[in-house]
Amino acid sequence: MLTHFIGGEPVGAGKTFPVHDPVTGAVIRQVHEADPEVVDRAVRAAREAARDWAALPVGERAGWMRRLAEGIEARFDDLVDAEIADTGKPIDQTRTLDVPRGIANFRAFAEIAAQRPDDAFHLSGVLSYTVRRPLGVVAVIVPWNLPFLLMTWKLAPALVAGNTVVVKPSEHTPGSAAVFAEICADAGLPAGVVNIIYGYGSSGHLLVEHPGVDAVSFTGSTRTGTAIMNTVAGRVKPLSFELGGKNAGLIFEDCRLDRAVEGTAKSVFTNGGQVCLCTERVYVQRSIFEEFCARLATRAQEFEPQPMISKEHREKVLSYYALARSEGAKVLTGGGVPAFGDNRDSGYFVEPTVVAGLSEWSRFNREEIFGPVCHVAPFDSEAEAVDLANGSEYGLAATLWTGNLDRAHRVAQRLEAGLVWVNTWYLRDLRTPFGGMKLSGIGREGGVQSLDFYSQPTTITIRLEQPDV
Ligand SMILES: NC(=O)c1ccc[n+]([C@@H]2O[C@H](COP(=O)([O-])OP(=O)(O)OC[C@H]3O[C@@H](n4cnc5c(N)ncnc54)[C@H](O)[C@@H]3O)[C@@H](O)[C@H]2O)c1
Ligand SMILES: O=C/C=C/C=C(\O)C(=O)O
Numbered sequence: 001m002l003t004h005f006i007g008g009e010p011v012g013a014g015k016t017f018p019v020h021d022p023v024t025g026a027v028i029r030q031v032h033e034a035d036p037e038v039v040d041r042a043v044r045a046a047r048e049a050a051r052d053w054a055a056l057p058v059g060e061r062a063g064w065m066r067r068l069a070e071g072i073e074a075r076f077d078d079l080v081d082a083e084i085a086d087t088g089k090p091i092d093q094t095r096t097l098d099v100p101r102g103i104a105n106f107r108a109f110a111e112i113a114a115q116r117p118d119d120a121f122h123l124s125g126v127l128s129y130t131v132r133r134p135l136g137v138v139a140v141i142v143p144w145n146l147p148f149l150l151m152t153w154k155l156a157p158a159l160v161a162g163n164t165v166v167v168k169p170s171e172h173t174p175g176s177a178a179v180f181a182e183i184c185a186d187a188g189l190p191a192g193v194v195n196i197i198y199g200y201g202s203s204g205h206l207l208v209e210h211p212g213v214d215a216v217s218f219t220g221s222t223r224t225g226t227a228i229m230n231t232v233a234g235r236v237k238p239l240s241f242e243l244g245g246k247n248a249g250l251i252f253e254d255c256r257l258d259r260a261v262e263g264t265a266k267s268v269f270t271n272g273g274q275v276c277l278c279t280e281r282v283y284v285q286r287s288i289f290e291e292f293c294a295r296l297a298t299r300a301q302e303f304e305p306q307p308m309i310s311k312e313h314r315e316k317v318l319s320y321y322a323l324a325r326s327e328g329a330k331v332l333t334g335g336g337v338p339a340f341g342d343n344r345d346s347g348y349f350v351e352p353t354v355v356a357g358l359s360e361w362s363r364f365n366r367e368e369i370f371g372p373v374c375h376v377a378p379f380d381s382e383a384e385a386v387d388l389a390n391g392s393e394y395g396l397a398a399t400l401w402t403g404n405l406d407r408a409h410r411v412a413q414r415l416e417a418g419l420v421w422v423n424t425w426y427l428r429d430l431r432t433p434f435g436g437m438k439l440s441g442i443g444r445e446g447g448v449q450s451l452d453f454y455s456q457p458t459t460i461t462i463r464l465e466q467p468d469v
Helices: 036-055 058-074 076-087 091-115 147-160 175-187 201-209 222-235 257-273 286-302 311-326 382-390 405-414 447-453
Strands: 004-006 009-011 016-020 027-032 120-123 126-134 137-141 164-168 194-196 215-219 239-242 247-251 279-285 330-333 353-356 373-379 397-401 419-422 455-463
Touching (some): 004 036, 004 175, 027 076, 036 126, 036 164, 036 194, 036 201, 058 076, 058 091, 058 147, 058 175, 076 091, 076 147, 091 147, 091 447, 137 201, 147 164, 147 175, 147 215, 147 447, 164 201, 175 194, 201 222, 215 222, 247 257, 247 382, 257 397, 279 286, 279 382, 286 330, 286 353, 286 373, 311 373, 373 382, 382 405, 447 455
Parallel strands (some): 137 215, 164 194, 279 373, 353 373, 397 419
Antiparallel strands (some): 004 009, 004 194, 016 027, 120 126, 330 353
16 A cells, blocks of 8 residues: 655645556555545645755755765666556566656766856946745646656756655656655655645646645646646646647668667667657658658567556547548558467557558647557658647647758758657756647756756845046
């Protein structure tokens, strides 16, 4: 039974809900669900801890971040196990991406914060400088696809900037957050600096609307982002939103085809397509279209299927497979449910899928699916490729494959996306701005952009005595 972590203590109040193993569908844990009383208790604990935490020198908070990174290292295997149990992710990915990024997130923000200078401006005897102070209590609401990576990506900068936090992980993936609560307690982190509560969207709603919450940092769907924005509008709480995507991949005839096929396959099928950065629209220059499609379809068949997070999400993805057919698509590979002949048949798997032949205006090509699936379409000119990529209401990420350096820069700078990868995908430098345009989000996190969101400046202006010379 997982209990909330509030004021440094386990709190086991409230109703409970089950978490399922996506590989087999079996119930693997029961978790307490945060009701209004629990949410209030967590926010109060965070408020009580806020003043002392904010008063620590940033170097000391950076020291805490390094200790948390060490704590994660010490519990590495437990975190891997918890993450795999809740998500069914491949162990290789969990050991090389999800958990290491938790460590890297704390280390990176410790350095960035400790080294950041404040601004100062001097002009004609007027000196202005800024001091930054934390926002107070930040609600951190995160999804199920990269649970530990995304939680720590927000926690580290929020904490090092001097805020205290109440985190609500996804109802599907509380396990790694529960291990992290133990890490905070074992490290001796002051009580109330990190509070973790569990529950569905209804618990998240109670948290963001609580008057003791000063700001909301949210990663999840555009639909939930809209709901949160409405909830907090009356109190004009600062929001950071990392939302959905409908990301394009552009494959030019001058690319290294083997790398483009492999990279595109990874960008479509990694984590079962359940990464906001995954490619769902692939545009290929006509001269190499047939060959590229054939090779991508072959590569899709080799991918070890990863389960969808839940029965409902699997139904959603399968409904898009059906939609593709009803909208007139040609299915190049997949489109169904794999049969294993063992207990995985009661899990939440779908086949990696590639389809073609749909209009840009089809629902399939406009809506985020969040599964191991893409649509492939040909283009004739660079200008057309850019227009096709930009013809989406989303603007999170884009990937382009070309051997022409001029083209790479020209196209990358014209794409309406917060992130553009050239001849690679999901390669990260944690100091860079991360986030999306249009329906994909508000603001950027990463590096000093995170510190800017999780703090607010006061500008102090002083008229200096003019020297008598
Ligand atoms: N841009 C990014 O960096 C990024 C990263 C990962 C995932 N995502 C997006 O996340 C989505 C998949 O995750 P999901 O299905 O868990 O998203 P979701 O929006 O359904 O849920 C995200 C979180 O919000 C909570 N929540 C739901 N309703 C709420 C409400 N009314 N008020 C407050 N909290 C509420 C959920 O319980 C969960 O913890 C996809 O759209 C994906 O693109 C974006
Ligand atoms: O599913 C979305 C992935 C988001 C990734 C990050 O926020 C990151 O790598 O920092």
